[in-house]
Amino acid sequence: MNVQMKERQELAPTTNTGVLRLVPLGGLGTIGKNMMLVEFEDDILVVDAGSMFPTAEEPGVSLIIPDMEYLLDNRDRVRAIVLTHGHEDHIGALPFLLNDFGLKVPIYGADLTMGVVRHKLQDQRVSSEDLDLLRVVDVESRLQLGCFEVEFFQVNHSFPSSMGASIKTPVGRLIHTGDFKFDERPIVDDPVNEERLARWGEEGVLLLMADSTNAEEVSPTNSEATIEDNLQKLFEEASGRIFVSTFASNVSRLQQVITLARRNGRRVGWVGRSMFTYGNNAVQLNYLDFNKQEMLSTKEINNLPGQEVCVLITGSQGEPMSALNRLSQETHRDHDIRPTDTVIVSASPIPGNEVAFYGMINRLFRLGAEVLYHCLVDIHVSGHGSQRENQRMLSLLRPRYFVPVHGEYRHLLLNARNAHRVGMHEDDIFVLEDGEVLSLERTGGPGSDGLPETRAWYDEHVSATQILVDGHVISDSAQIIKERHWLKEGGVVSCVIGYDPRNRRMLGQPLIHTRGFLYPEEESEFHGPAHQLVTKLFHKLTARGVRTSPKDIEQDVRRALQRFCRSEFGRRPVVMSKLLTLK
């Protein structure tokens, strides 16, 4: 039986008294920019405040953040923000919340998370008063935030110290996993405390929100420890320097490489700005066992015998400005790749990054290096649990309701089906997309499972479009993005005509220039005929007895040039046509 939940027949009662609401503002139906509001009467708790990097669909945009309209309309009720971990898609919107929207509420998270957040906010010149809003918590903390009693539990993920949240509400306990997997042999963290989860399960869990990123995968995600043997083999085989690239926030992976380097008589250097940001934070907080005295200098990386050198380097996605990508393009200031080097890319490309990723791999091979990546050897494991781990979480917590979170629509739906497959009733599973609100309320006294009778329904939507950060502006305008796509496809043709409105005469010659439109071999075919076309048309439009406004002239000239470009050159540039009015 398929779980297909898109019926929205039940709508909200207008009063919110006694109603618990889940309001997803980002991260559902899309990857990244996670943000979930938990709301009960006068209190709102925000879980995560992430951002998303733009894809080719949003050219020129620097960042995408959740739609804050609903949150800001209800700002007085917001008690706190709790962070599950320090990845950008969970914390990236914080600078905007504080600086641009002035939402001043306490922000809670694990030490490693808050170290990253503090650095980020300082970078964005958040005031020191605002920095005082940051509070470190751990799995023993218990917070009363308005009517919500919040505790945290450790999960395994590619960001050590990641935590899920238990949120006790007047209607019952909610569990939010954050990003998670179960790892029996984690490198830095401990395994998940399953007894604690089971205890909550026994006490009664109203609703579980669980990470759906890997819902397409059936088999359990491998432990971080499983890649150690493969990495060790590569260390044995390498005769020269070793470069290992991974996300700098993946402290477990950094630790594995450092440990292996020591074991194999190599010292470790860091290359790339975020390697220092995340690495220093992790060393300071004792997540990373690395003595900064043992670190290789730039000179040592370049001059020591190759067998003594190991470099941790950023750029595992082939990001254009990253260190490894610049090495591959031979444009790095301090370093180069040599034919004796071994480059290990311990990551797999995030969808959309494939072309950049494989382009970098090709270039590294061209430089003669030995290059190892996920297609050739298992040197990366995901930080997210599969269907199996979601089943395990469900069997520990036995929630009454299930809301899959973190993923594109197909991931949410597949995780919903997964829950159905292991016994949840489809009426108790809710697939929400951003802005789709789930409401819950008590309808009776406590039952045998320790929870009151309840009902849950799809409530009225709230605004949840993509907010673009572009230079200094924060906007939900999609028009600019459309225009950029048009410009990208066909370039631009600008036509300005000097115009005397008194006698409707053209002054001088039409000024026509282009960018991204005209190939050098077409110059002569374009300019003469275009001038002629515009001049002739202008005279026709301004002939005695013809009624045309300046706007009409501009529009007709634009259309004529569009037709000309299309028929003579087979392309569709953006055409701008204006009269420069001179009296």
Add this chain to the structure above:
Amino acid sequence: MNVQMKERQELAPTTNTGVLRLVPLGGLGTIGKNMMLVEFEDDILVVDAGSMFPTAEEPGVSLIIPDMEYLLDNRDRVRAIVLTHGHEDHIGALPFLLNDFGLKVPIYGADLTMGVVRHKLQDQRVSSEDLDLLRVVDVESRLQLGCFEVEFFQVNHSFPSSMGASIKTPVGRLIHTGDFKFDERPIVDDPVNEERLARWGEEGVLLLMADSTNAEEVSPTNSEATIEDNLQKLFEEASGRIFVSTFASNVSRLQQVITLARRNGRRVGWVGRSMFTYGNNAVQLNYLDFNKQEMLSTKEINNLPGQEVCVLITGSQGEPMSALNRLSQETHRDHDIRPTDTVIVSASPIPGNEVAFYGMINRLFRLGAEVLYHCLVDIHVSGHGSQRENQRMLSLLRPRYFVPVHGEYRHLLLNARNAHRVGMHEDDIFVLEDGEVLSLERTGGPGSDGLPETRAWYDEHVSATQILVDGHVISDSAQIIKERHWLKEGGVVSCVIGYDPRNRRMLGQPLIHTRGFLYPEEESEFHGPAHQLVTKLFHKLTARGVRTSPKDIEQDVRRALQRFCRSEFGRRPVVMSKLLTLK
């Protein structure tokens, strides 16, 4: 030991007498647009003439074709073009060769290939005289093309009738595999005739060019037949209509679906233009066992009971204008997706297509359909052989030299290493990129292996840049593409000032307008200050005693606006600044 072949120490002797040359013009170091020239003294043979679809790197471009400069400089020596199969990356440049470059030589290929080619050329209005250049050959044909004696052998691939070529040259026999795999249980074709290959191997093969697309894969590629059980299971489970999307050129897959549909009491409809192009061609040539009388009409697809309907539909990559993608967007004229439908996408996304592909999958799920794709069930096999199949080819043919073809650089290199691993000497393996020429010549009499003594060396490069087809122009200019990328990132700001050169005065107001740059909320911050800035600067630049040419003014205004946009708005639009001279 690593095979790393980038030393180019040996250069060509200037005479070509007795020298056999391989000149790759496309398809090496990149995916797609395959084209290889085989050259001996007065004769040139062209193997394949492919095109490549542009990526996000080449916005607005419709097609990329190989650099024809060398080919056209030597057009009098070209004896023929032989085609290995009918995929675009092997035939897509033919219309340009015939229509735009006027290369009139015989074109040879299998019947199914030539059917596709004929259709394509007719579509591009190639003259009927040129159509007479098309010649159908098969595995029994033997052609004398200049000094080359050419035979063909069947290979398995996702385009039935695919053939490799044996090219006997005065220096020895070359084998070009085209795209290939070994399939013991192909659906439409026969398995590869290995005895024939082994016989050539015994007679002596000078050089093998082999498909490297899957050189990252170790295990053998599965037979087409292996997915049948999974497809059958999906047919059994589906309670409503079934849509199966695959490349229309994959006639084996079409046949599998048609056969399964019959077996399960469903009739088949076709949706999508290329389904008809390829399907009709395959039916006419008896590659597809399908009686057009049994085909479902549009009406029947929409009105028959769902269990009787199966639809073969184009769009397996999520291409924007494809039928399945339009269905997912609910913008298809004739059809829609219903919650009872099952959609089977029998393909995996080509790198670069992931975002479009998964976007479509998400939308199909949102419409309530059951969606099956490669992440969830094995319903696609590659058309290319892995390392294993390349080893098998090498062991049958035992070539003296090996040149990996078809792939990005890493694929070529990995296939080279693969050959080295099974015993070839690294001096006998040549990794060429487009434009890198390999020369071979006899240096002595025949040896025990039936081949003369020879030597091979990297020769002087020939021109091999990407040629862009963009509307009506065919150009190698990269400047336009750069400008489009700039436009895409920041939009465009145009500033025109009416200018009287006699007294160096501004006429009227500066005319400043933008596209893709200014968000609605920024209008007032931009226009007033920008006008002021430009006006003030103009007056400063034209003040008495200041020496500035009109060009200087244009340049200074442009720079000032660039600085203004960057400092006040944090973005970098393309700024066009011109004086409209009025006397």
